[in-house]
Amino acid sequence: AQSVTQLGSHVSVSEGALVLLRCNYSSSVPPYLFWYVQYPNQGLQLLLKYTSAATLVKGINGFEAEFKKSETSFHLTKPSAHMSDAAEYFCAAGGTSYGKLTFGQGTILTVHP
Amino acid sequence: GAVVSQHPSRVICKSGTSVKIECRSLDFQATTMFWYRQFPKQSLMLMATSNEGSKATYEQGVEKDKFLINHASLTLSTLTVTSAHPEDSSFYICSASSAGADNEQFFGPGTRLTVL
Numbered sequence: 001a002q003s004v005t006q007l008g009s010h011v012s013v014s015e016g017a018l019v020l021l022r023c024n025y026s027s028s029v030p031p032y033l034f035w036y037v038q039y040p041n042q043g044l045q046l047l048l049k050y051t052s053a054a055t056l057v058k059g060i061n062g063f064e065a066e067f068k069k070s071e072t073s074f075h076l077t078k079p080s081a082h083m084s085d086a087a088e089y090f091c092a093a094g095g096t097s098y099g100k101l102t103f104g105q106g107t108i109l110t111v112h113p
Numbered sequence: 114g115a116v117v118s119q120h121p122s123r124v125i126c127k128s129g130t131s132v133k134i135e136c137r138s139l140d141f142q143a144t145t146m147f148w149y150r151q152f153p154k155q156s157l158m159l160m161a162t163s164n165e166g167s168k169a170t171y172e173q174g175v176e177k178d179k180f181l182i183n184h185a186s187l188t189l190s191t192l193t194v195t196s197a198h199p200e201d202s203s204f205y206i207c208s209a210s211s212a213g214a215d216n217e218q219f220f221g222p223g224t225r226l227t228v229l
Contacts, residue, residue, distance in 0.1 A: 032216040043119075043206050043220035044157075051215040090156065094216030099145055101218060103156045 136207030
């Protein structure tokens, strides 16, 4: 069964600092990979997705992620954190039957002034 | 594009009553819709997958008689929580996908259910 692991349930950065949220997946076949952001009491918004095209994927709000097959990783980065980036972030993998997604546990990002 | 709505956004009901939550894809045809449940500070737990015109496929441990799912059209799926109890209180999120969407799911804004 496919699994997704997000290292670090909480990440705290200063405004303007680099954001790095880690995601590793387990799959014998490179899956579709997604990063979603969730603000309190809201649904999930897609930040970016990997679908076997370019390994470096650029998303909205200045986020990007790099697919590394050798490391089975899909870490999310942003060069400079903004206060509005404070939210919970979910990594997800698809490519299994019926379009199901497997979600990681989520990482809460806190941005300090 | 790819907007999914949910109604209601928040509902409070008494124990023993039933609650219906609607999920609509506003600008695309959703061949598949998914229902998730999210507990505070936890990830999303997939409850069931539904395809238009067919019975929903429930995940292990989810009571199909308690959580009734209907996907009557390509733009509407409903989740009915029957005989709700306080332990059913949660945040319910639906998502929708269309054929050929590379597994991408478009999420609704969620429904906060509180059972008193």
